[in-house]
Amino acid sequence: MKITVNGSEYEVDVPDDVPLLWVLREELGMTGTKFGCGKAVCGACTVHIDGKARRSCSFPVGDVGDRAVTTIEGLGEDGALHAVQQAWLQGNVPQCGYCQSGQIMQAVTLLRARPDPTDDEIDAAMSASLCRCGTYPRIRAAIKEAARTLAEETNVQDDS
Secondary structure (H helix, E strand, C coil), rough: CEECCCEEEEECCCCCCEEEHHHHHHHCCCCCCCCCCCCCCCCCCCECCCCEECCCCCCHHHHHHCCCCEHHHHHHHHCEECHHHHHHHHCCCCCCCCCCHHHHHHHHHHHHHHCCCHHHHHHHHCCCCCCCCHHHHHHHHHHHHHHHHHHHHHHHHCCC
């Protein structure tokens, strides 16, 4: 079957019911997406499918079809980090770092839906993405910083 990941088309020879996570990691070598629980509960495996956050550990590759998959490796554009990735670095968010790619992917989905989220909206959107190190205050701060950066970018584009 053919799947599009990070803007490139790939042909993979796997059964339709293989989780997308394993295709990304084992077949395509994209190891930024992590295995956490295998039950779509922790969020470590979050990717975007047509721009929406999905848990790749329980999403069969056969269900991808012609939809676009984006992983943490494909989030930025033209070699630049996405504003959320940059905010994560500036805010020194990761401790162990294991969950962070899933956290970032979830945060990007939140900011697409809510460009200026409240603390409660951030907490609600991020509640299904677990961080065993407890970096939630830094995650919230980074999301707020990314929201400011994205708003500034939008204002600059609107002024052009």
